[in-house]
Amino acid sequence: MKINKKGSVLLIAGTLFLAACSSGGSSTPTSAAPEPTATGATSEAPAPAPAEPIRVALLTPGTSNDGSWGQAVSEGTRAAVEAIGGELTISEDLNEAADYEQVGNAYGTEGYDLVINANASMIDVTNRLSAKYPDTKWGQIGLMDAPTTNEQARLPVLWEGTFVAGYIAGKTTKTNTIGTIGGFEFPALTSEMEGWILGARYANPDVKVLRNYINTWTDSSIAGAAAEAMKADGADIIFSATDQATQGIFAVMGATPDHYVMAQYLDKTSQAPKVVLLSVLYGLGEICASFVEQASTGTWTADSKTLTFGDGLSLALNPELESVMGAETLAEAKALEEEIAAGTLKVPGLDILGVTGSGDEVDPTTLG
Numbered sequence: 001m002k003i004n005k006k007g008s009v010l011l012i013a014g015t016l017f018l019a020a021c022s023s024g025g026s027s028t029p030t031s032a033a034p035e036p037t038a039t040g041a042t043s044e045a046p047a048p049a050p051a052e053p054i055r056v057a058l059l060t061p062g063t064s065n066d067g068s069w070g071q072a073v074s075e076g077t078r079a080a081v082e083a084i085g086g087e088l089t090i091s092e093d094l095n096e097a098a099d100y101e102q103v104g105n106a107y108g109t110e111g112y113d114l115v116i117n118a119n120a121s122m123i124d125v126t127n128r129l130s131a132k133y134p135d136t137k138w139g140q141i142g143l144m145d146a147p148t149t150n151e152q153a154r155l156p157v158l159w160e161g162t163f164v165a166g167y168i169a170g171k172t173t174k175t176n177t178i179g180t181i182g183g184f185e186f187p188a189l190t191s192e193m194e195g196w197i198l199g200a201r202y203a204n205p206d207v208k209v210l211r212n213y214i215n216t217w218t219d220s221s222i223a224g225a226a227a228e229a230m231k232a233d234g235a236d237i238i239f240s241a242t243d244q245a246t247q248g249i250f251a252v253m254g255a256t257p258d259h260y261v262m263a264q265y266l267d268k269t270s271q272a273p274k275v276v277l278l279s280v281l282y283g284l285g286e287i288c289a290s291f292v293e294q295a296s297t298g299t300w301t302a303d304s305k306t307l308t309f310g311d312g313l314s315l316a317l318n319p320e321l322e323s324v325m326g327a328e329t330l331a332e333a334k335a336l337e338e339e340i341a342a343g344t345l346k347v348p349g350l351d352i353l354g355v356t357g358s359g360d361e362v363d364p365t366t367l368g
Contacts, residue, residue: 048297051084054113056292058090059100061119061217061243068243069265069284073118073141076285080292095217100125108133114295116288117141120155120188127151137300139291141284142188143350144304152291153304156282158188159195159353161313162239164336165262165280166199169237170207171329172277173200174258179210179230181249183217183242187354192264192280195347196239197359202367209359210235217243224248237262237277250275260324267316276318277325283312309341344368 058077062070074090081088089112091103100122107115108129113136117126120142130138130151137150144153169178178200180193197209210233212226223245227238231252238253239262240246246263250272253259261272264280287307294300307313315333322330339345345368352358 048299051296053084053086054296055087056081057107057112057115059094059103059117060092061094063092064090066244067266067271072266072284073288077116077288077292080289084296097122097125104129108136112136116291121186137295141287147302147304149302151302154287155306156313157306157308159191160308160340160347161280162192162196163199163347164333165278165315166196167203167336168325168329168333169262170200170203172325173237175234175236176206177208177234178237179235180239181223181226182213184215185213187350189241190356191350191353192241194353194359198362202364216245218245220245220248224252227252269318273320277321278318279316281314281316286312309337
């Protein structure tokens with residue numbers, strides 16, 4: 001496997017190695033699609049054939065060793081490609097739509113079998129590229145209105161996972177003030193933060209929730225400064241919706257007893273075992289692996305689906321800090337997961353929670 005920075009394309013060899021590369025960047029994301037639960041041109045999956053080695057490219061806003069989103073999608077894709085003996089190239093640390101367009105065009109021109117776009121704010125780019133390169137399959141983390149025959153989209157119901165985490169935060173806070181820090185403002189990312197806020201309010205109507213977008217995935221100093229400001233305003237729990245920059249939040253909250261962080265994308269307990277209460281997991285690696293498996297076995301379906309609890313969505317609790325959250329609260333959270341999966345508790349969708357401020361505006365008493 002070869003890993004390349006934004007803009008340049010490296011063809012891969014058979015053996016796998018990791019080369020970490022990262023650089024900062026601002027984002028000008030395109031709009032996310034409205035929220036379908038399942039759409040597509042096919043309703044029945046074809047019977048699988050033996051997997052055939054294919055050439056795969058992964059486009060990601062993170063890096064393959066960022067301990068976060070980028071690592072989750074990279075590990076899942078790499079494992080699936082290794083299993084079939086295929087070839088993988090990763091283009092990482094991509095932030096601008098132009099970056100995705102440039103490298104996607106290069107892979108389409110080279111005739112790659114599958115390109116995975118792991119940025120949910122770049123759906124418009126995937127739509128343009130899939131039309132331009134119909135012989136390449138395009139897997140998208142996100143949702144599409146009407147995927148074409150060579151497109152497939154999957155989005156974990158981010159806001160349902162963070163809703164349950166927010167519920168735990170609302171029950172756990174001792175100061176009645178909590179905060180959430182996000183990388184960039186676009187609907188899918190916003191829904192994580194607003195779902196968390198709504199969950200906290202569902203648990204605790206009196207909780208005060210602070211929010212801040214820091215416009216970086218990687219700069220821990222900027223994230224740390226945002227955490228310091230929230231901490232000064234009384235926040236004792238912060239939910240992180242960014243990548244490597246989360247390390248700055250860990251450092252700030254870990255400097256004071258009884259101050260904690262809720263993380264996501266990967267289980268980050270080992271990164272800050274005295275600080276991380278839990279990590280919200282979305283099955284990102286499994287989604288990418290599914291794209292690879294379907295593309296290599298002839299079982300590709302042109303559809304767009306959301307995935308909830310039981311389909312890869314889960315909470316990874318820090319066993320050292322379960323007592324901080326309390327057995328009763330954790331039991332209530334598990335019951336909420338079951339209610340959400342069964343549809344008896346209806347958390348608003350991306351069309352509502354993808355808007356900043358919506359977590360403050362939705363009436364929690366209307367959800368049950």
